[in-house]
Amino acid sequence: MPLTIVIKIGTSSLTQDNGNLAIATIATLVETLCHLRRQGHRVVLVSSGAVGVGCARIGLQEKPKTIAGKQAVAAIGQGRLMRVYDDLFTTQEQAIAQILLTRTDLVQRRRYLNASNTFQELFRLGVIPIVNENDTVAVEELKFGDNDTLSAMVASLVEADWLFLLTDVEHLYSADPRSHPDATPIHLVERMEELAELQVETGGAGTGWGTGGMETKIHAARIATSAGVRTVITSSTAPANIEKILAGEPLGTHFAPHKSVSSARKRWIAHGLIPAGKLYLDSGAVTAICDKNKSLLAAGITAVDGDFHHDDAVVLCDREGREVARGLVNYTSTELQKIRGIKSADIPTILGYEGAETVVHRDNLVLS
């Protein structure tokens, strides 16, 4: 059966210590992806490297510190990177496409659907899309930030069966194996809570060139598995392992999918959107939305935080500020300041016009 497979590779795997490209790794990766394509699978590559390659191209020893500097080197490196991919894929007679995304592209529903249609069309044409963040235009507050997160969102967008996060270790370990020789490898994570139970130390940021680390990989696994995508962390030095894993060999660390968020639209609400505010709820409202699958009404809101418009995403919290859900709101923050704690029947009198019946309708609400 044809599968949809997203594979993410980071800068530290794509480059050597001196900043030059790790051609052998990239060539093996390309062969593996072409092989998967020939078996009829739909394949997406999420590749970092624009910043690293851009720096190497103009002889910089480290990443620029300023935003404009990073955006400039990404612009230099992205074309170079695609040139290398295109040359290698062409040797295998495989067409590729470049897709550069910013978070805004997945925040607005219409752009999200457009992006989704483009992927589907490329699959239909037998092309392998190569995705990166559109670093040259992405503004700081609207960045995915790291390509692990981007790859998880793409996996959710294309409703992938598998997400492979290729990195410089074979597994996720109980601690950083470089500093803790007794760290044990983890083979399967059935539920994300197990990581806390195992007290897995994920460490902080990754290498100087990329931005990831284990933390962002686990965050990515959380997003992908909740979208029903089986996620695997495995070594980038043997891309051929991807095929072995698909054939059932127990390599890498697997995160079991659990599709807690059923529809693509709800997954977009849960992970695609950037919340513009927070609503604090009384305990009755928390029970109604969490246990009874009800919509949120104005009466259950105790406080409103942020400045938002109709249809913006908001976080719903209990009185203590713990997130319980996310959703699209039917009122602006200004309106909600006036009608919080008020019975629905009294809203028209207070606002002077008929508003929506619910503040967040249950169809637009996703439990956290």
Ligand code: GLU
């Ligand atoms: N988009 C960045 C690049 O291509 C990499 C982000 C990351 O390392 O996760 O250089």
